[in-house]
Amino acid sequence: MEHYDLIIIGTGAGGGTLLYRLKDCGKKILVLERGDFLPREKANWDTIDVFQKGRYHTTEVWKANNGSTLHPGVGYWVGGNTKVYGAALFRLRERDFERVEHAGGISPQWPLKYADFEPYYTQAEALYCVHGKMGDDSTEPTRSGEFPYPPILHEPRIQEVHDELVKGGYHPFYMPMGIKMDQADMLDSPCIRCNTCDGFPCLIHAKSDSDINCVRPSLNGTNITLLTRAKVTRLVTDASGGAITSVEVSLEKGNASFSADLFVLAAGAINSAALLLASASDQFPQGLANRSGMVGRHLMKHQNSAMLGISNKLNPTIFQKTMALNDFYWGEKDYRFPMGHVQLLGKSNRDMIALDAPGITPGAVLEDMATHSVDWWMSSEDLPDPENRVTLDNGQIHLYYRENNKQGFERLISRWSDVLKSIDVGHYFLPHHLYLNQLIPLSGLAHQNGTLRFGTDPDASVLNLNCRTHDLDNLYVVDGSFFPSCGAVNPSLTIMANALRVGDHLLECLK
Numbered sequence: 390m391e392h393y394d395l396i397i398i399g400t401g402a403g404g405g406t407l408l409y410r411l412k413d414c415g416k417k418i419l420v421l422e423r424g425d426f427l428p429r430e431k432a433n434w435d436t437i438d439v440f441q442k443g444r445y446h447t448t449e450v451w452k453a454n455n456g457s458t459l460h461p462g463v464g465y466w467v468g469g470n471t472k473v474y475g476a477a478l479f480r481l482r483e484r485d486f487e488r489v490e491h492a493g494g495i496s497p498q499w500p501l502k503y504a505d506f507e508p509y510y511t512q513a514e515a516l517y518c519v520h521g522k523m524g525d526d527s528t529e530p531t532r533s534g535e536f537p538y539p540p541i542l543h544e545p546r547i548q549e550v551h552d553e554l555v556k557g558g559y560h561p562f563y564m565p566m567g568i569k570m571d572q573a574d575m576l577d578s579p580c581i582r583c584n585t586c587d588g589f590p591c592l593i594h595a596k597s598d599s600d601i602n603c604v605r606p607s608l609n610g611t612n613i614t615l616l617t618r619a620k621v622t623r624l625v626t627d628a629s630g631g632a633i634t635s636v637e638v639s640l641e642k643g644n645a646s647f648s649a650d651l652f653v654l655a656a657g658a659i660n661s662a663a664l665l666l667a668s669a670s671d672q673f674p675q676g677l678a679n680r681s682g683m684v685g686r687h688l689m690k691h692q693n694s695a696m697l698g699i700s701n702k703l704n705p706t707i708f709q710k711t712m713a714l715n716d717f718y719w720g721e722k723d724y725r726f727p728m729g730h731v732q733l734l735g736k737s738n739r740d741m742i743a744l745d746a747p748g749i750t751p752g753a754v755l756e757d758m759a760t761h762s763v764d765w766w767m768s769s770e771d772l773p774d775p776e777n778r779v780t781l782d783n784g785q786i787h788l789y790y791r792e793n794n795k796q797g798f799e800r801l802i803s804r805w806s807d808v809l810k811s812i813d814v815g816h817y818f819l820p821h822h823l824y825l826n827q828l829i830p831l832s833g834l835a836h837q838n839g840t841l842r843f844g845t846d847p848d849a850s851v852l853n854l855n856c857r858t859h860d861l862d863n864l865y866v867v868d869g870s871f872f873p874s875c876g877a878v879n880p881s882l883t884i885m886a887n888a889l890r891v892g893d894h895l896l897e898c899l900k
Contacts, residue, residue: 393419393614394899396636396649398621398664401469402884403867404655405599409516410892412607416899419647420613421638423620423656424465426600427472433592434585436740445473445590451786459788461659461834467617468600469657470835471881475587475710476567476596477732478519478885479878480510482718483530489874492726493794494772496874500844500854503530509886517567517597517885525562528715541566544706547733550763551712553812564713564732565882567597582708587735616640624652624668624677624864632863633677651863651898655888658688658870662779662840663786678841678858683851685779688790689839689875692769692798695734696805697742697762700813704763709736717801718877728801729769730877737764767805768836769798770877779840836880838869855894856887867891 394416397404408420427445432438439445445466451459466472483503489496511533513519521536523529540563543551554561570580580595594601607613616638623637625646635648654661662685666676676684713732720726739755742762772794780787844850847859856871858864867888869880 390635390646390648391419393417393647393649395419395651395653395895396421396647397653397655398636399423399469399655399657399661399868400467400604400615401599401655401657401868402471402881403869403888404653405468405471405603406513406516406885406888407653407655407867407892407895408607408613409603410889411895411899412610412613414896414899415612418613419649420604420615421619421621421636421647422465422467422615422617424467424469425617427464427466427468427590429592429594431592433590434583436585436738439473439585439589440741441743451788452782453787454789454791463657463659463834466600467604467615468598471598472590472600473588474598474835474881475735475879476517476598477710477713477879478514478517478565478567478597478882479713479730480530480565480886481506481876481878481883482528484719485874485876489727491770491772491794492796496770496772499873506883506886506890507531507533509889510882512889513882513885514565516889517602517882518569519565519567519597519882520563520570521565522563525560526713526715527560527562528718529562536565538570539572541568541570541708541711542572543711544708546702546704546706546763547709547712550812554714554808557808557812559714559716559808561712561714564711566710569595569597584707584709584736584738586708587710589735621656621664622667624664626670626672626677626861630672631861633861651865651895653865653867653891653895654870655866655868657868658837658840658872659779659786659788659834661866661868661870663781665841666779666781667784678851678860678864680860681848681851683775683842683849685840686775686777687773687839687842687873688777688779688788688837689771689773689872690790690834691836691875691877692729692771692792692795693833693836694767694798694802696765696767696802697737697758698765698809698813699758699762700809701761702813703760704736705760706736706763709733709764717804720797721804724797724800726797727770727877728797728804729767731801731805732766734764734766737762763809765805767798767801768877768879769801770794770875773839773842773874836869836875838872838875838880838884841866841870842873843871844873856891865891865895 571578717728843852
């Protein structure tokens with residue numbers, strides 16, 4: 390059995406970022422990724438392949454609340470789901486780290502505060518080439534400096550919407566985007582400002598994903614080994630049960646085991662919890678790191694909705710994902726509870742809209758809808774509920790999830806519809822389920838988090854403040870599992886920032 394100083398399981402926003410932090414430490418590191426490198430092919434930018442056929446999503450089948458099948462909207466690749474994410478990289482608000490009262494209950498405070506993460510947010514923004522503008526967001530948390538790259542400018546139709554919102558007293562702002570765009574020299578810019586960014590892999594590697602920005606730059610040293618198509622099936626403990634000794638791995642050519650001094654789990658909130666449960670033994674019949682009974686519990690994914698805003702005005706925008714708005718994040722004058730976040734999506738085309746339309750809808754109608762739509766994403770906080778959880782049944786992942794805190798979310802959708810109608814005569818909303826992979830509502834899992842929450846109380850949490858498991862001295866977790874609550878903005882940047890934070894701790898451990 391080959392031995393390593395450190396084994397990292399998963400290469401997404403958490404695992405890939407952590408690898409980058411540790412790449413120069415000189416220690417022998419093994420990285421295990423169940424997927425392969427996502428191929429560069431014309432299908433990367435083909436709407437039918439990407440969205441209608443789900444080319445880059447897993448064919449794995451999970452189970453949902455009532456025993457129905459669930460086709461999760463996740464992909465297993467080097468870089469994880471960052472290969473197809475929209476690269477919207479937001480910081481949580483300062484107040485998101487505090488106890489917050491919602492219409493549907495309480496969002497708990499974090500054991501660490503925004504100030505503990507701020508330096509790492511800054512570092513993550515630099516690592517992932519985030520474009521933005523400081524000072525425009527009405528809920529912007531304290532920043533130690535300007536964004537590393539200038540904001541992605543709006544195209545004319547979006548600028549018109551922006552200006553009308555400002556006239557109406559709202560505060561739209563440039564969305565923080567992790568892409569490699571040089572607006573001063575578009576001839577040589579890596580990003581060509583195309584219409585296939587949000588939800589698509591980037592054929593030209595101009596989107597800041599974990600694979601391109603972190604994993605590949607880490608493979609130059611001889612101390613790092615990456616194994617792809619290597620699915621970890623079990624974590625094995627020593628006789629005392631206080632530490633992990635090895636991992637069992639399913640490879641293309643058979644099974645193997647690898648040992649290490651330290652282990653880091655970064656398989657995603659659902660799969661990380663599932664792996665701990667799958668590692669149950671006679672000594673630990675409820676799974677590993679599960680003395681508290683909290684492994685797999687408190688699953689969160691946000692309340693999400695993608696909507697087409699269709700008006701009588703043409704929208705020839707190509708790169709549309711440039712604007713967001715948080716005026717309703719904490720509520721409004723006559724509603725004291727948080728409502729949520731609004732941002733633009735990538736521009737829809739007729740093939741995307743076709744999945745939401747009746748089969749007999751003429752192509753000309755779909756084209757007309759696409760050319761007159763502005764596409765919006767709205768998200769609100771769902772609250773941690775111990776009954777919303779991940780379980781295993783004979784190796785099959787089961788998700789038990791009941792939506793909560795819906796009042797503020799429904800109000801957000803209604804209010805945003807009213808706002809758009811007030812600035813654009815003839816405007817109306819249509820649901821756009823495509824971005825959620827919404828075969829059933831639960832399958833939209835791009836923002837999964839919370840299943841291995843961190844905290845100071847071993848009886849109420851799975852991880853300590855350094856994201857090491859309370860029960861196992863050498864096992865850490867750096868994906869979205871650690872969230873005690875989720876706020877209402879995309880979680881990717883917080884996962885990246887936390888991986889850098891934990892990375893600094895591990896560098897000390899590895900000395």
